[in-house]
Amino acid sequence: MRIGELATSTGVSVRALRYYEEQALLIPERSGGGQRHYDEAAVDRVQLIQTLYAAGLSSRTILALLPCVDAKVNTPQSRALLNAERGRIDQQINQLIEARARLDDVIALSESPASGCNRTGAALV
Amino acid sequence: MRIGELATSTGVSVRALRYYEEQALLIPERSGGGQRHYDEAAVDRVQLIQTLYAAGLSSRTILALLPCVDAKVNTPQSRALLNAERGRIDQQINQLIEARARLDDVIALSESPASGCNRTGAALV
DNA sequence: CTAGAACCTGACGTGGACGTGAGGGACAAG
């Protein structure tokens, strides 16, 4: 499949796919004219990359992890990296849970009196 | 307390504290010479700000929430905002849990064979 | 064969939370 089809079937932009290649995360074949051609497995790989990006991993880190996925390879370094990232994610989850609890505190407080928070009505976020 | 003391006692940089003021998140008094002076409550406020930043909220959103914390105010808009952000955080937690599961898959696979993932030994992350 | 859609390679722009000097005041200690 060409880049446009992969983009629509994964929901990421064409630019993002080219960026993944730039970062050596997903390197497609090329047709005679220089156009990128991806196989079916690329769909899953793109989704994995997106998942890891969403977890806050950098391109560099993902690049280091992908060989482990592809070849089921295994070294002390790779295990250390995997565990380190797992720990980072755990920590991040805990931070989010803490933040949610703080928000819940605010929500609980804001459910009795009546006053003017954000009276301006200005757009937020 | 002056800015340096608040910085060390909260663990954030002096630059960050000035940035918070720029964003109207934490506005201190000024001494005759123009130096910032914070009260004790600033420590908690900085920590709250940090927590919300860590949860991915923007300065604008935090700015909109802080009046709710300070004055326990309450409007339909503020409740909507609080709930929206709560939802975002929940969603982000779920994404992280998913990412962790994918990492666990990789870890499980990488705990039987032996091969060369990241043979280069290059620094990661 | 031709129009048009999809693709290509640069290369600069973006947004957010600061980092990092430059150049100059403020303030307690001696």
Added chain:
DNA sequence: CTTGTCCCTCACGTCCACGTCAGGTTCTAG
């Protein structure tokens, strides 16, 4: 009064995952 440390205000730099043109090429349908 001077030294040293902390503080001030600009204001440009950074990182990173892309967005967004510009100018040109390739592929496909008719």
